[in-house]
Amino acid sequence: MYTWIWRHLPGPVALKLGEALLLVLAICALLLFVIFPWVDAHLPISQVTVGGNDG
Amino acid sequence: MGRRVSGAVLDGPTPEPAPSREGMTTGDKIRFVLRGIGQTLITFGLVVLLFVVYEVYITNWFAAKAQHDVKVTLKTEWANGEDDPTVALPGGKVTHLPLGKGIANLYIPRLGRDFAWTIVEGTSQDDLEKGPGHYPKTALPGQVGNFAVAGHRVGKGEPFLNLDHLHAGDAVIVETESHFFVYRIKGDAATNDLGDRGADGMPGREIVDPGTSPVLYAVPDHPLGTQPTEKLMTMTTCHPKFTAQQRMVYHAVLANTYDKPSGTSPMPAAVRSLYEGVS
Numbered sequence: 167m168y169t170w171i172w173r174h175l176p177g178p179v180a181l182k183l184g185e186a187l188l189l190v191l192a193i194c195a196l197l198l199f200v201i202f203p204w205v206d207a208h209l210p211i212s213q214v215t216v217g218g219n220d221g
Numbered sequence: 222m223g224r225r226v227s228g229a230v231l232d233g234p235t236p237e238p239a240p241s242r243e244g245m246t247t248g249d250k251i252r253f254v255l256r257g258i259g260q261t262l263i264t265f266g267l268v269v270l271l272f273v274v275y276e277v278y279i280t281n282w283f284a285a286k287a288q289h290d291v292k293v294t295l296k297t298e299w300a301n302g303e304d305d306p307t308v309a310l311p312g313g314k315v316t317h318l319p320l321g322k323g324i325a326n327l328y329i330p331r332l333g334r335d336f337a338w339t340i341v342e343g344t345s346q347d348d349l350e351k352g353p354g355h356y357p358k359t360a361l362p363g364q365v366g367n368f369a370v371a372g373h374r375v376g377k378g379e380p381f382l383n384l385d386h387l388h389a390g391d392a393v394i395v396e397t398e399s400h401f402f403v404y405r406i407k408g409d410a411a412t413n414d415l416g417d418r419g420a421d422g423m424p425g426r427e428i429v430d431p432g433t434s435p436v437l438y439a440v441p442d443h444p445l446g447t448q449p450t451e452k453l454m455t456m457t458t459c460h461p462k463f464t465a466q467q468r469m470v471y472h473a474v475l476a477n478t479y480d481k482p483s484g485t486s487p488m489p490a491a492v493r494s495l496y497e498g499v500s
Binding site: 167168194197198202205206207210211213214215216217 | 276
């Protein structure tokens with residue numbers, strides 16, 4: 167997977183490194199701001215209330 | 222990675238043309254598949270690690286911003302002298318406060334001078350990301366009955382991270398637009414026995430299953446409908462830390478009430494004195 171991505175990044179090695187970094191940051195941002203908040207809302211680990219009183 | 226025996230280079234910067242799978246030996250194919258599985262597992266592990274970082278640290282950043290916003294809004298409303306929504310109107314009870322809005326400030330000297338949270342109305346996930354949330358339909362600060370508040374223990378601001386540090390008799394200060402209320406954690410203060418149920422049958426602390434609503438009743442741990450006489454406060458959070466298996470519940474009873482001449486009045490000396498010896 168990573169080798170495939172590396173091969174398909176255009177430009178010389180230095181440019182490829184920059185692109186790879188950008189790609190990693192983009193994926194982290196996607197996880198942190200979109201996917202994790204969604205997952206978190208569907209997990210019971212952060213529930214702190216008792217009873218059926220949730221507003 | 223990158224060791225090749227047959228010349229079918231599959232990774233790394235390479236001047237050779239894209240390799241074709243035609244030239245792969247059986248060994249290469251096995252290596253190709255195993256490496257794919259390995260990379261997938263490592264990637265999955267990193268994503269899970271990042272999720273833990275998100276839960277424990279990053280949610281706190283978002284929550285800090287949300288808490289700051291409700292705190293500033295509440296302060297502005299008080300400074301503008303808007304009607305205190307937590308004061309029950311004569312002849313009728315306040316039955317509905319806007320969800321997600323700040324209603325009071327919470328201070329607990331035992332948890333430090335910087336422990337100052339604005340309590341919002343409501344206990345939905347959205348409300349609790351802003352700060353500790355008041356269970357709608359339970360009493361308001363200073364009222365007869367049970368002023369019940371929920372808060373996160375780990376992540377999302379974690380207001381109640383160290384709630385388990387509280388001792389019997391500790392002060393819990395609730396500030397509304399018009400009053401400072403000082404509640405005292407129940408239990409036997411002399412021996413710091415939080416489990417002591419005292420004369421009214423309510424302990425300072427109890428660990429219960431998530432479905433246990435009686436801890437929120439106007440008279441906690443008594444049959445529903447029992448006529449309340451005491452002015453109580455209850456705080457709930459998850460227990461043990463990092464899990465949601467149980468709930469840790471603290472009960473407190475109103476000890477003192479101090480009027481505020483105006484919405485922006487500072488803590489009276491008697492309330493400030495509760496911070497003596499606190500760093």
